[in-house]
Amino acid sequence: MAKKHILIVPGDGIGQEVTAVGKKVLDKIAARFNHEFTYDEALIGHVAIEATGDPLPAESLEKMRNSDAILFGAVGHPKYDNDPSAKVRPEQGLLKMRKELGLYANLRPIKLFDELLGASSIKPEILKGADILFFRELTGDIYFGEKGRKNNGDTAYDVAEYSRYEVQRIGRKAFDAARTRRKKLVSVDKANVLESSRLWREEIQKLALEYPDVEVEYQFVDATAMILIKEPTRFDVVVTANLFGDILTDEASQIAGSMGMLASASIGDGTGVYEPIHGSAHDITGKGLANPMASVLSAALLLDISFGLKEESEAIISAIDQVLKKGFRTRDIADKTTDPSMILGTDAIGEEILKLL
Amino acid sequence: MAKKHILIVPGDGIGQEVTAVGKKVLDKIAARFNHEFTYDEALIGHVAIEATGDPLPAESLEKMRNSDAILFGAVGHPKYDNDPSAKVRPEQGLLKMRKELGLYANLRPIKLFDELLGASSIKPEILKGADILFFRELTGDIYFGEKGRKNNGDTAYDVAEYSRYEVQRIGRKAFDAARTRRKKLVSVDKANVLESSRLWREEIQKLALEYPDVEVEYQFVDATAMILIKEPTRFDVVVTANLFGDILTDEASQIAGSMGMLASASIGDGTGVYEPIHGSAHDITGKGLANPMASVLSAALLLDISFGLKEESEAIISAIDQVLKKGFRTRDIADKTTDPSMILGTDAIGEEILKLL
Ligand SMILES: CC(C)[C@H](C(=O)O)[C@@H](O)C(=O)O
Numbered sequence A, B: 001m002a003k004k005h006i007l008i009v010p011g012d013g014i015g016q017e018v019t020a021v022g023k024k025v026l027d028k029i030a031a032r033f034n035h036e037f038t039y040d041e042a043l044i045g046h047v048a049i050e051a052t053g054d055p056l057p058a059e060s061l062e063k064m065r066n067s068d069a070i071l072f073g074a075v076g077h078p079k080y081d082n083d084p085s086a087k088v089r090p091e092q093g094l095l096k097m098r099k100e101l102g103l104y105a106n107l108r109p110i111k112l113f114d115e116l117l118g119a120s121s122i123k124p125e126i127l128k129g130a131d132i133l134f135f136r137e138l139t140g141d142i143y144f145g146e147k148g149r150k151n152n153g154d155t156a157y158d159v160a161e162y163s164r165y166e167v168q169r170i171g172r173k174a175f176d177a178a179r180t181r182r183k184k185l186v187s188v189d190k191a192n193v194l195e196s197s198r199l200w201r202e203e204i205q206k207l208a209l210e211y212p213d214v215e216v217e218y219q220f221v222d223a224t225a226m227i228l229i230k231e232p233t234r235f236d237v238v239v240t241a242n243l244f245g246d247i248l249t250d251e252a253s254q255i256a257g258s259m260g261m262l263a264s265a266s267i268g269d270g271t272g273v274y275e276p277i278h279g280s281a282h283d284i285t286g287k288g289l290a291n292p293m294a295s296v297l298s299a300a301l302l303l304d305i306s307f308g309l310k311e312e313s314e315a316i317i318s319a320i321d322q323v324l325k326k327g328f329r330t331r332d333i334a335d336k337t338t339d340p341s342m343i344l345g346t347d348a349i350g351e352e353i354l355k356l357l
């Protein structure tokens, strides 16, 4: 029996709706496997700005530090996107959380459920067998370097930066993971142009000497963006910098049929954060249409990685698999062959998942 | 009758093989339409380093400045890619050429030839009708900002930078192009994180006021990477920064079936440069397997954009269309349904194109 304290941080937009389902699933797991999970909630993003003026209030950060794991939703609001000069923004909360908790490794598993082979815009024969685990560095790069304006505000700049240590620690996690999988690692950079990428490549090359059993391939990010779509089965583990990882994993979501199916784990020094890779999606917020499966799969990752509860984690994945096999879909993963009566909203598909747990 | 001086700059790897075909096509056009094209050649990249120690010798730059247009191949060599500490690199030649000639606008048209609808890894019904024109900024961003090492070489950095003027001039070109097309512009940035992206968005928003007839959408680069594959027909003209453009256009090459079919034009203050978007591809260099059609289509862009020879340009595109309709393919665009005897090498398919001109 595990006794754990889980912090729920729904954030903005559909973050609220999908995280509610994720939490219900955690509750059901606790009951079935006889664990004791306690919960608290914390604010972040736009909702935190509205309530306190701060995208990551000190109270939220304190709660994060004092919990065993965090189930996260999303942050963002169109209001700020269309106002490039806004000084306070929801995303600052997310980035500060990552930095303060030392969450330098963002794991994004891209795996296609058999039933969704047809839901992707990519041909099924290209997708079949694709199973990629991304390691995106999460606390460095151009996200956290100095940024600002100069020349009387006429020029804007952002500094991308990596230290050897930062590359080593994420690299090591990726090599370790490759060892437990198909022993192939692709390191993605832009070493033909960027100095930070050259340092990145130097460090990965050094690590490679310690992992002679792992086959390493170095790719330029532009080539990877192309090969991911052309030949997704070529990849096993991929390790890359913060910005490249942001772009490539969103792209790779199409391999899994929909972004609505993808969970991620952010781990490192502090409390692990588990969240869908999709954003706050204000266009569908409040309509009950959002696919909660990425949040439910985030809960599964949480149980596995932060609590070491493998069986519980697999029970969730299997429940989702069965729900899909029964033919239930949310809108984003439905196609022309889907019976319209099988297309469910957020809560209804959540109930189907819960029934199977 | 046009009298023009064209500089051929094959560069490295398959650049040599494909540019030879592009040049033959220009020659044929001159004969058929009664123009006088004179040619010279210049070195760049790895071949230039081998010959002179300099990836862009002064003599090459001089020839570039003194020609009416440049047909370019590719640069790059695995030797440097695997040696992150190399001080002199082929790509420096390419970047210096772009900067010295003031080629701030890189146009990358992504258009699928009907016959290749099946060659892509993306489903034909998703691709049908896709026709995108990318404007990639080419002389700014993290490519040209300060870069180096600090902390005793323990940290590497690259500065991404944009001035208002730089955004305006590429933005204006993109808006102008959108006006002549379907009047839709997507501006891609990462304004939720980057200061340079916020300035980018501010300037595009200002320009939008001058083009009320063009519908503008702002996307974050991670979302674009996903939507490009999910719904490519949603795009008309796309404008973006140097690095994002590099990644997104390589990805978008899958919309056109193969990178081997994509040409690009780099224009601005000086002599226009026309080149395939593919690289030097040393894995197939010297084997006569490379698809020369991107180089031939680059020649078509050259005639159209630098010389204003629309009819000549269209004659080339139509010849390629016919070659494809006859069933001829290079390896990269063949699929299981292709009759093996119709799969031709670089020169042989070049001959088929020439026959039709
Ligand atoms: C919201 C945004 C700042 C964030 C990022 O770019 O990291 C998001 O896209 C993600 O991938 O988690």
Ligand SMILES: CC(C)[C@H](C(=O)O)[C@@H](O)C(=O)O
Binding pocket: A192, A193, A222, B075, B076, B091, B094, B246, B277
């Ligand atoms: C070779 C490399 C420096 C170049 C770039 O990144 O611009 C290439 O990928 C391109 O797109 O022309």
